Amino acid sequence: MQQIDKALNRMTLPVRLEYFALLREQRGVGSEMIETAAATARDLYRELAATYGFTLEAERVKVAINNEFASWDRVLASGDTIVFIPPVAGG
Amino acid sequence: MSMDNLFEISAEALDIPALAASLTDRTAGAFTSFEGWVRDHNDGRQVDALDYEVFAPLALTEGAAILEEARQKFGVVAIRAVHRQGELRIGDCAVWVGVVSSHRDEAFRACRYVIDEVKHRLPIWKKEHYRDGSAEWVNCQHPGTGHEDHSHGDGHSHSHAKPAVTEADFYARQVRLPEIGADGQARLKAAKVLIVGAGGLGCPAGLMLAAAGVGTIGILEFDTLEASNLHRQILYTASQVGEPKAIAAAYRLTALNPFIDVRVHAAKADADTLPALFAEYDIVLDCTDNFATKYLLTDAAVLYGKPVVQASIHRFEGQLLTIDPRSPGGCLRCLWPAPPPEGLIGNCAEVGVLGVTPGLFGTLQASEALKIILGLPGVLDRHLLIMDALSFETRRIARRKDADCPICGAHPTIHALERRETVAYELDAGDLTPEALARFRIVDLREAHELAEHPLPQAQHAPFSRFDAASPEFDASRPVLLVCASGRRSTNAAQQLRAQGWKDVFSLIGGAKALGHFFHQAAE
Numbered sequence: 001m002q003q004i005d006k007a008l009n010r011m012t013l014p015v016r017l018e019y020f021a022l023l024r025e026q027r028g029v030g031s032e033m034i035e036t037a038a039a040t041a042r043d044l045y046r047e048l049a050a051t052y053g054f055t056l057e058a059e060r061v062k063v064a065i066n067n068e069f070a071s072w073d074r075v076l077a078s079g080d081t082i083v084f085i086p087p088v089a090g091g
Numbered sequence: 092m093s094m095d096n097l098f099e100i101s102a103e104a105l106d107i108p109a110l111a112a113s114l115t116d117r118t119a120g121a122f123t124s125f126e127g128w129v130r131d132h133n134d135g136r137q138v139d140a141l142d143y144e145v146f147a148p149l150a151l152t153e154g155a156a157i158l159e160e161a162r163q164k165f166g167v168v169a170i171r172a173v174h175r176q177g178e179l180r181i182g183d184c185a186v187w188v189g190v191v192s193s194h195r196d197e198a199f200r201a202c203r204y205v206i207d208e209v210k211h212r213l214p215i216w217k218k219e220h221y222r223d224g225s226a227e228w229v230n231c232q233h234p235g236t237g238h239e240d241h242s243h244g245d246g247h248s249h250s251h252a253k254p255a256v257t258e259a260d261f262y263a264r265q266v267r268l269p270e271i272g273a274d275g276q277a278r279l280k281a282a283k284v285l286i287v288g289a290g291g292l293g294c295p296a297g298l299m300l301a302a303a304g305v306g307t308i309g310i311l312e313f314d315t316l317e318a319s320n321l322h323r324q325i326l327y328t329a330s331q332v333g334e335p336k337a338i339a340a341a342y343r344l345t346a347l348n349p350f351i352d353v354r355v356h357a358a359k360a361d362a363d364t365l366p367a368l369f370a371e372y373d374i375v376l377d378c379t380d381n382f383a384t385k386y387l388l389t390d391a392a393v394l395y396g397k398p399v400v401q402a403s404i405h406r407f408e409g410q411l412l413t414i415d416p417r418s419p420g421g422c423l424r425c426l427w428p429a430p431p432p433e434g435l436i437g438n439c440a441e442v443g444v445l446g447v448t449p450g451l452f453g454t455l456q457a458s459e460a461l462k463i464i465l466g467l468p469g470v471l472d473r474h475l476l477i478m479d480a481l482s483f484e485t486r487r488i489a490r491r492k493d494a495d496c497p498i499c500g501a502h503p504t505i506h507a508l509e510r511r512e513t514v515a516y517e518l519d520a521g522d523l524t525p526e527a528l529a530r531f532r533i534v535d536l537r538e539a540h541e542l543a544e545h546p547l548p549q550a551q552h553a554p555f556s557r558f559d560a561a562s563p564e565f566d567a568s569r570p571v572l573l574v575c576a577s578g579r580r581s582t583n584a585a586q587q588l589r590a591q592g593w594k595d596v597f598s599l600i601g602g603a604k605a606l607g608h609f610f611h612q613a614a615e
Binding site for chain 1: 244288290292364378379380381382385402403404405407408409410425426427430431441442444476479481484486487488489490491601
């Protein structure tokens, strides 16, 4: 079983990422295609946050997958469009 | 004997015999007075009533200055003047000036000087209600742009050649749309929309709603116009800097559409003002620029059962949603249950903004309001719209009510609008004295690019982006007054420093603008 899990963890999925507002600035691009081994939206966000130094924790951000708001526990699927949205307040 | 001059603003009818009696003086040989009355016509139009809006803080200072000028210029004994505010009927006395002096000549001349200067210099606006049901705001301060209600003897022939605008002509193009028609136009006229925040979002929203013929538009805004507002707040002109925005906005919108009723609410959006306003209006546009008010309006939408159209922008991006308490789409708290800590996400003053971004989103807010009023499809009550104005990447993301939402969920934990009590470590500029201020080291937490707007040469500069409560760049063991643009970042920093055990650390409400104003007044 452990061997199967390891094999699964190495599997990657192609996904499209979009960043809104502060996250766009911290990532440096508005959107990108990546291959991810993350199982859930939360795992993916944590990896990105560590890599790009996002200052907002996942709890402060909403994730939308394929034009619908999703839970951070949502399991990712190949071809998902994943949008990370922090709250903004400017006027 | 010497008497003091007195300039007053009165919300009550003037007691003219009592005013005259108050000027009795044994050294005086002359008394003159002037009374300005509300007459039943102006510029050839029948007037039924007038509303006077006075920006009291400025009017009282300027009025007192005029009286003192006149006293010195003409050597009179004393002058008293009163200007009305509020609703006046035909025949009411709007302004009274009384002068006592030794001789008649200086009394007449001082009286004439005071009434002329009062009409030219005081920040007073009047809204004329005409017999035909329309209304117009007239800025009494700029005689070139408005009408004068004293006799100017030029026959006022200037505006008689203008063609009359009728309501039918005004709305002709939109009534032609089958989705609107005469019924839709009547619904627009019956609708009441409150705009909270007459800034970058509220200005274009107000123009669009007024032009479309929304019959009652309220402007809730406490601030005065600054030069740095003009690039995006397109209701105003450069000559209005320093004027209260709520009145300037009402003036502009009524000028655009004289067939609607624009109401001024020169106050803050808080637990005291919102309940009555949510009762008065059908739809609320959240055009504010801070999380605290956005969450307050979200809660008010749910508590009082009225739709709130909310837009927020960040640099070139914006988001838009309509909170409809009856919709399964939920509210702002369903997405983000609580606002982020202050300072974590920048506001316009900190990060900058190009006028077109709030211009786009304010216009979209007006579009949402019109759709709700007209019953058109596509209202964003179950979606969040996000758009990047640079790439034009747009997403319309489906949202659903969160059963755990603290305000609209199954077991809400919020049952009333939050009262933002002034925390013990927040200071109000109005309570400051030069002596109290001398105790503090002032630390300016704004970023370098923000300093020029309200320079504080008295302050030590320590930008919030580098702020670390564990090792502040300033001595926190001595009394410190923290200042930023608004008081939000400074309150956040004060909280953090107090959590580290520093006791004598305070945040200034209103920030650098309020402190600069205080120094300016103290210097006079």
